[in-house]
Amino acid sequence: MKFDFDPSQSPGVVKMLAVMKAFSESKRDPSIAAICTIVREALTPEELAGLPPAPEVPGEGKVSDNPVIAWSAFLLWASLRGEL
DSSP: OOOSSOGGGOHHHHHHHHHHHHHHHHTOOOOHHHHHHHHHHHSOHHHHHTOOOOOOBTTTBOOOSSHHHHHHHHHHHHHHTTOO
Protein backbone atom coordinates (compact mmCIF):
# COMPACT_ATOMS: atom_id res chain seq x y z
CA MET A 1 0.00 0.00 0.00
CA LYS A 2 1.35 3.42 -0.95
CA PHE A 3 0.76 6.37 1.34
CA ASP A 4 1.33 10.07 0.69
CA PHE A 5 3.52 10.13 3.81
CA ASP A 6 5.97 7.86 5.58
CA PRO A 7 3.81 5.68 7.88
CA SER A 8 6.88 4.85 9.97
CA GLN A 9 6.79 8.49 11.12
CA SER A 10 3.35 7.90 12.66
CA PRO A 11 3.41 5.17 15.32
CA GLY A 12 -0.39 5.26 15.44
CA VAL A 13 -0.69 4.29 11.78
CA VAL A 14 1.86 1.50 12.24
CA LYS A 15 -0.18 0.12 15.16
CA MET A 16 -3.39 0.38 13.15
CA LEU A 17 -1.75 -1.64 10.36
CA ALA A 18 -0.81 -4.24 12.98
CA VAL A 19 -4.43 -4.39 14.16
CA MET A 20 -5.55 -5.03 10.58
CA LYS A 21 -2.89 -7.72 10.17
CA ALA A 22 -4.14 -9.42 13.35
CA PHE A 23 -7.71 -9.43 12.00
CA SER A 24 -6.46 -10.92 8.74
CA GLU A 25 -4.41 -13.63 10.44
CA SER A 26 -7.29 -14.58 12.75
CA LYS A 27 -9.58 -14.99 9.72
CA ARG A 28 -12.17 -12.84 11.51
CA ASP A 29 -14.21 -10.37 9.52
CA PRO A 30 -13.46 -6.94 10.95
CA SER A 31 -16.02 -4.19 11.25
CA ILE A 32 -15.30 -0.50 11.63
CA ALA A 33 -16.65 -0.68 15.20
CA ALA A 34 -14.39 -3.63 16.09
CA ILE A 35 -11.34 -1.97 14.56
CA CYS A 36 -12.06 1.31 16.38
CA THR A 37 -12.47 -0.46 19.73
CA ILE A 38 -9.14 -2.26 19.46
CA VAL A 39 -7.33 0.81 18.12
CA ARG A 40 -8.58 2.99 20.99
CA GLU A 41 -7.20 0.42 23.43
CA ALA A 42 -3.91 -0.10 21.57
CA LEU A 43 -2.91 3.50 20.86
CA THR A 44 -1.71 5.95 23.47
CA PRO A 45 -3.35 9.38 23.68
CA GLU A 46 -0.23 10.84 22.03
CA GLU A 47 -0.43 8.36 19.14
CA LEU A 48 -4.13 9.10 18.67
CA ALA A 49 -3.42 12.84 18.65
CA GLY A 50 -0.59 12.33 16.15
CA LEU A 51 -2.60 10.44 13.54
CA PRO A 52 -2.32 12.15 10.16
CA PRO A 53 -5.51 12.68 8.16
CA ALA A 54 -6.70 9.38 6.72
CA PRO A 55 -6.75 8.91 2.96
CA GLU A 56 -10.24 9.13 1.48
CA VAL A 57 -12.06 5.91 0.70
CA PRO A 58 -12.46 5.86 -3.10
CA GLY A 59 -16.09 6.34 -4.01
CA GLU A 60 -16.97 7.42 -0.48
CA GLY A 61 -14.77 10.47 0.05
CA LYS A 62 -14.05 11.62 3.58
CA VAL A 63 -15.69 9.14 5.95
CA SER A 64 -15.38 11.02 9.25
CA ASP A 65 -13.68 13.92 10.97
CA ASN A 66 -12.71 11.47 13.72
CA PRO A 67 -9.26 10.15 12.71
CA VAL A 68 -9.79 6.72 14.32
CA ILE A 69 -13.03 6.17 12.40
CA ALA A 70 -11.58 7.57 9.17
CA TRP A 71 -8.44 5.40 9.37
CA SER A 72 -10.48 2.34 10.36
CA ALA A 73 -12.76 2.80 7.35
CA PHE A 74 -9.84 3.32 4.98
CA LEU A 75 -7.89 0.32 6.29
CA LEU A 76 -10.99 -1.89 6.18
CA TRP A 77 -11.56 -0.82 2.55
CA ALA A 78 -7.91 -1.53 1.69
CA SER A 79 -8.02 -4.88 3.49
CA LEU A 80 -11.16 -5.99 1.66
CA ARG A 81 -9.48 -5.11 -1.64
CA GLY A 82 -6.41 -7.16 -0.65
CA GLU A 83 -4.15 -4.12 -0.63
CA LEU A 84 -2.73 -4.45 2.87
